[in-house]
Amino acid sequence: MSLTLDLTGRRALVTGAGQGVGAGIAGLLARAGARVMINDLVADRAEQQAAELRASGGDAVAAPFDVTDFDQVTESIADLDGVDILINNAGNAGGDSWPGMVNFAESDPADWDRFLGVNLYGVMNATRAALPTMIEHGWGRVVTIISDSARIGEPKMAAYAAAKAGAAGLMRAISKEVGRHGITANSISLGTMRTPLTEASWEGLDEQQAAARLKGYPVRRPGLPDDVAGLVGYLVSPGASWITGQTIPLNGGYSVAQ
Numbered sequence: 001m002s003l004t005l006d007l008t009g010r011r012a013l014v015t016g017a018g019q020g021v022g023a024g025i026a027g028l029l030a031r032a033g034a035r036v037m038i039n040d041l042v043a044d045r046a047e048q049q050a051a052e053l054r055a056s057g058g059d060a061v062a063a064p065f066d067v068t069d070f071d072q073v074t075e076s077i078a079d080l081d082g083v084d085i086l087i088n089n090a091g092n093a094g095g096d097s098w099p100g101m102v103n104f105a106e107s108d109p110a111d112w113d114r115f116l117g118v119n120l121y122g123v124m125n126a127t128r129a130a131l132p133t134m135i136e137h138g139w140g141r142v143v144t145i146i147s148d149s150a151r152i153g154e155p156k157m158a159a160y161a162a163a164k165a166g167a168a169g170l171m172r173a174i175s176k177e178v179g180r181h182g183i184t185a186n187s188i189s190l191g192t193m194r195t196p197l198t199e200a201s202w203e204g205l206d207e208q209q210a211a212a213r214l215k216g217y218p219v220r221r222p223g224l225p226d227d228v229a230g231l232v233g234y235l236v237s238p239g240a241s242w243i244t245g246q247t248i249p250l251n252g253g254y255s256v257a258q
Contacts, residue, residue, distance in 0.1 A: 005233050008033035012236075013076075013083045015067050015126055016090030018045025020195030021145065024225025025087055025232050030058030032233065037080055039063045039090065067122030074129045082133025085236050088123040088144040088167065093160055101156035112159045119163035123170060127185075131178060140183035141236040144171050145228065151189040151247060152255045168247045175245035184244035186235055191251025194222040218253035 007029060017026040018040030030036045030053045038053070040046035043064035053060035061080070065072040067090045077083055092114070123144055134140025149157050150164030168187040175185040192214070194202055202222075205213070214220050231250055234240050249257050 005032040005237050007085070007236070010034045010084045011037070011080055011082065012085035012087065013037040013039060013063070013080070013126070013130065014087040014089055015039040015122065016041075017087075018042060018049050020197050021190075021193065021225045021228045022087070022089040023049050024229040025089060026060070027053060027058075028229040028233050029085065029087075029236070030056075030060055033059075034085065035059040035061070035080075037061055037063045037076070037083065039065060039067070039076070041066055041090075067126055068117045070125045070129070073125045077126075077129045077133075082137075083130050084134065084137065084139060085141045086126055086130040086143070087232060088126055088142070090122050091119045091145065091147075091164070093157075103156055104158035107159060115159040115163045116166075119160065120166040120170075123167040127170065127174065131174070131183070134183050135178060135181045138182045140178070140181070142171065142174070142183065142185040143232055143235050144168065144185075144187045146187045146189050146247070148189050148191050148249065148251050148255055151249065171247070172245045179244055182241075184235070184241065186244060187247040188228065188231055188235075189247050189249045189251065190223060190228065191217065191249075191254040192222045193228075194224060198222075214252075216254050217251070221252065223250065223252060 012029045012034040014022050014026045014036060016022040017038045026036050026038055038046045038050040038060055046062035046064040050060040050062040063076045065076045067073060127142055144167050146164040146168050149161040150168060153161055171185040171187045228250060235243065249255060
């Protein structure tokens with residue numbers, strides 16, 4: 001089996017790809033020869049990332065749509081004549097109006113939708129829109145980025161954990177529906193990441209404080225976008241054609257799968 005990733009002729013959609021983990025994934029797919037649709041809710045971020053990939057020789061187009069709007073998702077995928085590879089990366093931990101970490105018994109049901117909208121319904125919308133063409137072509141890859149908050153549970157983050165766990169459950173269910181069409185569906189469960197979205201929480205930490213944050217990680221560093229891109233690259237490759245319905249931890253050993 002060759003370890004060279006060649007996605008020439010494949011069309012890929014990466015949601016939430018204007019920065020951070022999504023940008024890292026999009027870059028790897030573009031370098032492998034795929035035509036990459038860069039989705040982001042913020043149009044300027046999508047345009048800038050697509051322009052950077054084109055400048056480095058990649059084939060990329062911006063797709064600034066809201067994953068929570070099924071019609072927008074469907075229209076954008078139709079504009080690309082369908083996709084072969086879908087990376088459900090867009091997510092949030094509540095957005096600018098995040099209510100903070102709170103025990104579920106004290107949570108406000110009005111706050112739940114901001115977690116469910118992107119993290120679960122966004123994944124459902126994009127996956128539903130992408131699958132018909134994959135089925136028609138007899139090949140496809142769906143990879144959804146979730147969180148260890150979903151896989152093992154995190155206190156005071158129950159709504160977020162529920163949304164991410166729901167997305168993983170969706171992958172398991174559709175893997176059984178579409179496997180006969182040459183389509184795989186998997187989830188990657190992330191631990192603590194260092195990205196533009198989380199950078200503010202790392203700034204100002206001294207060495208001791210940073211070590212305290214990472215004390216539960218055998219690999220004593222946060223995850224980086226390239227860590228995620230590498231695993232995504234394998235899961236969308238021909239070599240991973242017998243891996244489906246799985247939730248794969250990518251977390252520096254924070255929690256160990258059994």
